[in-house]
Structure formats: C-alpha cells, structure tokens
Amino acid sequence: MTDLTTAIEARRPSLIQLTQDLIRIPTLNPPGRHYLDICEFLQARMAPQGWDCELVRAHGAPGDSETYPRWNIVARHKGARSGDCVHFNSHHDVVEVGHGWTRDPFGGELDGDRIYGRGSCDMKGGLAASIIAAEAFIAENPDHAGTVEISATADEESGGFGGVAYLAERGDFARVNHVIIPEPLHKDRICLGHRGVWWAEIETQGRIAHGSMPFLGDCAVRHMGAVLEEMEATLWPLLAGKHTEMPVIPDGARSSTLNINSIHGGASEPEADYTGLPAPCVPDRCRIVIDRRFLIEEDLAEVKAEVTALLEKVKAQRPSFRYEVRDLFEVIPSMTDRDAPVVRTTAAAIERVLGREAGYVVSPGTYDQKHIDRIGKLKNCIAYGPGVLDLAHQPDEWVGVQDMLDSARVMALVLDDLLG
Numbered sequence: 001m002t003d004l005t006t007a008i009e010a011r012r013p014s015l016i017q018l019t020q021d022l023i024r025i026p027t028l029n030p031p032g033r034h035y036l037d038i039c040e041f042l043q044a045r046m047a048p049q050g051w052d053c054e055l056v057r058a059h060g061a062p063g064d065s066e067t068y069p070r071w072n073i074v075a076r077h078k079g080a081r082s083g084d085c086v087h088f089n090s091h092h093d094v095v096e097v098g099h100g101w102t103r104d105p106f107g108g109e110l111d112g113d114r115i116y117g118r119g120s121c122d123m124k125g126g127l128a129a130s131i132i133a134a135e136a137f138i139a140e141n142p143d144h145a146g147t148v149e150i151s152a153t154a155d156e157e158s159g160g161f162g163g164v165a166y167l168a169e170r171g172d173f174a175r176v177n178h179v180i181i182p183e184p185l186h187k188d189r190i191c192l193g194h195r196g197v198w199w200a201e202i203e204t205q206g207r208i209a210h211g212s213m214p215f216l217g218d219c220a221v222r223h224m225g226a227v228l229e230e231m232e233a234t235l236w237p238l239l240a241g242k243h244t245e246m247p248v249i250p251d252g253a254r255s256s257t258l259n260i261n262s263i264h265g266g267a268s269e270p271e272a273d274y275t276g277l278p279a280p281c282v283p284d285r286c287r288i289v290i291d292r293r294f295l296i297e298e299d300l301a302e303v304k305a306e307v308t309a310l311l312e313k314v315k316a317q318r319p320s321f322r323y324e325v326r327d328l329f330e331v332i333p334s335m336t337d338r339d340a341p342v343v344r345t346t347a348a349a350i351e352r353v354l355g356r357e358a359g360y361v362v363s364p365g366t367y368d369q370k371h372i373d374r375i376g377k378l379k380n381c382i383a384y385g386p387g388v389l390d391l392a393h394q395p396d397e398w399v400g401v402q403d404m405l406d407s408a409r410v411m412a413l414v415l416d417d418l419l420g
C-alpha cells in the first residue's frame with residue numbers, strides 16, 4: 001500500500017493536468033458536443049501506455065446524428081496472467097452551464113485545492129481519479145492478473161442510451177466481473193444503487209365550448225383539479241408512509257415520492273411577442289407529467305395500479321370524467337448486495353486509506369448502474385468516487401484535488417486486492 005500511495009502522490013501534477021484538460025473539452029449534453037474530441041484525447045493519453053482503446057459510436061441511439069454523434073471509448077489493459085476484469089465507467093457528458101458562475105465554466109481553473117468547471121465534480125474528476133489509480137497500479141504491478149478497463153461514455157445525463165446502455169447491449173459487460181462508477185458520492189461512501197423511476201403523462205379530457213357558456217362544454221382543467229385534490233387527500237399521504245430499507249440519501253428520499261413535473265391545460269401559452277388577449281374557450285385537454293420514484297420493496301405494476309385506482313375513484317364521482325395514462329420512462333430500482341465482492345473490497349480499501357468505516361448509500365435518482373444491472377445482467381456494481389454530490393449541476397462546480405487523490409488511492413487498492 002505504501003508503494004501505491006507514493007505512486008499516486010507522485011502523480012498529483014498529472015491528476016490536476018488531466019482533470020483540467022477534461023474540463024476544457026466542453027462536452028455539453030444536450031445536444032452532445034465534442035464527444036469524439038474527448039474520446040480521442042483519452043485515446044492519445046492511454047494507447048501509448050499499452051491500453052487497447054476502442055472508440056464506439058452508438059449508431060441509431062437517441063440523439064445520435066452526423067452533427068452530434070454519440071462517441072464512447074473503452075480502454076483495456078490486459079495483465080500477464082488470467083484473472084478478473086475490473087471496469088471503471090465514467091460518463092464524459094456534462095449538463096448545461098446555467099447562470100450564476102463567477103469562474104470560467106470550461107477554464108479548469110485551479111484555486112487552492114479546488115479545480116473549477118462544469119463537470120469537474122460530475123464527473124470528470126472521478127474519471128481522472130480512476131485513470132490515475134489504474135496508471136499507478138499498473139506501474140507498480142506490471143505483471144498484474146486479469147484486465148483493467150476504463151470507459152468514458154456518452155449521454156448519462158440524458159438517460160445513457162447512447163452510452164452505457166449501448167455498450168451493455170453489445171455485450172461489453174459479459175466479460176466484466178466488477179464495476180465501479182466514479183460518480184461524486186464522496187470518498188468515504190459506497191453507493192449501492194438507486195430507487196426506481198416511473199414517468200407518465202396523465203391526460204384528462206373534456207369538450208371545448210365558448211367560455212361564456214361553460215355549461216355547454218366540459219372543462220378538462222376542472223377534472224384535473226379533482227385528480228390533484230384526490231392526490232393531496234390520499235396519494236401523497238400513502239407515499240409518505242412507505243419507508244424503505246434502502247439507505248437512500250438524503251433522508252427525505254427514504255420514502256416513495258411523487259413530483260408533478262408539469263401541468264398544462266387549455267390554449268397554448270401565447271408567443272412572447274403576442275400582445276393580444278387570449279380567446280375564451282373551455283379547455284378540452286389537461287395534462288400533467290408525473291415523476292414517481294419508487295422503492296426496492298415496491299413493484300412497478302403496483303405503483304401504476306395506485307394511480308389507476310385513484311383515477312377510477314375520481315371517475316366514479318364525476319360522470320363525464322375521461323382520462324388517459326401514457327408511460328414515458330421507467331427504471332427498476334437497483335441495489336447491490338453488501339456482501340458483493342466489489343462492495344467488500346472497496347469498503348476494506350476505504351478503511352485502510354481513510355482510517356474510518358465506509359458508509360453505504362443509495363441514490364435518490366438513477367445513473368448508469370441501471371443499464372449494467374438490467375441489460376448487462378451484472379449485479380457486482382457500485383458507484384464510488386470523489387466530489388460532493390450537492391455541487392453537481394450547480395454554478396461554480398468544483399472538485400477537490402485531495403479528494404481525488406484519496407479516492408484514487410482507494411481505487412488503486414481495490415485493483416491491488418482484485419488483480420495484484
């Protein structure tokens with residue numbers, strides 16, 4: 001361990017430079033800019049060091065086009081002996097900049113211990129830490145067993161279909177035994193998985209009529225009002241009462257939750273330059289988009305049945321009530337067993353590097369583990385990486401250099417335990 005610690009400490013300047021270089025490639029998603037640039041940058045660094053690099057374009061994935069091709073890179077370092085395959089997966093895309101920055105979002109500015117920039121924390125810092133960890137491990141163990149893999153993948157921020165899901169469909173995870181996703185969950189915590197997701201659009205239907213004679217129509221917005229009232233009275237209390245054994249953070253997410261992402265009824269919003277009055281019509285359609293997050297103890301069919309039962313109850317009370325429910329997106333909850341090899345090895349490494357017991361958490365939202373679990377059929381997967389989760393997607397996002405070095409030591413030790 002001392003040799004690995006020294007090897008990683010010696011790479012501090014390289015880690016800083018690599019993190020800055022990655023931040024300076026503005027891989028904004030949407031629409032998906034500079035994906036090929038970042039993959040070629042990584043290839044140029046890793047191929048000369050003996051990594052077998054494959055650039056993979058997710059042809060036909062959502063968002064893939066000639067203007068914005070969905071590029072991924074998978075780099076492999078084969079050892080001298082047979083053994084397990086340990087895979088570090090990071091997404092290389094970043095979300096929009098937004099307002100409120102006091103630093104250059106793509107400058108990669110180093111100030112004290114912090115490197116600033118969009119994607120520094122989520123998750124180019126984690127990608128850089130895993131590369132430094134692997135380089136240090138390989139330098140110290142030139143005859144290591146098995147294979148080390150590092151992938152940088154597209155589109156995690158928009159569902160991961162042009163990234164990890166595409167690689168999983170190709171069968172890339174069939175040869176992998178252990179996966180670590182260096183998302184910013186904090187250097188002393190292991191993230192075992194995430195809650196489930198169901199997004200759906202609920203539409204209430206009525207009949208259009210003149211606004212001066214609403215009795216001749218049927219107001220879809222009033223129907224939706226009745227749906228929301230029923231949700232307030234019964235659904236939210238029901239969900240708040242469902243608690244999970246999953247160690248979800250923050251605490252508020254340890255129950256089932258439901259957000260209404262949007263509501264729209266009646267005439268379209270006027271164009272910004274329209275100065276006239278709206279027309280008087282009874283709305284014949286009203287739609288909401290719901291975002292239901294569910295627990296490992298719940299079943300998706302039951303989650304949907306709760307909403308249908310609620311709508312049927314409203315229907316029984318309102319003679320002309322009609323509705324439709326359209327599924328938009330669903331993800332099954334994922335939680336890796338605490339006894340899984342990658343969990344135990346990482347927990348032991350955290351304890352040795354940081355001198356304290358590892359914490360176990362589950363993410364309130366989802367990330368690419370869903371594809372590795374469901375498509376790749378690989379359960380031995382966690383998220384572990386440097387950075388403060390709250391900073392993700394915020395202005396003046398940063399990642400700590402010491403944080404990255406510490407988690408790189410943990411990752412290198414994991415490699416040492418599994419392949420040393």
Ligand SMILES: [Zn+2]
Binds near residue numbers: 122
């Ligand atoms: Zn992320």
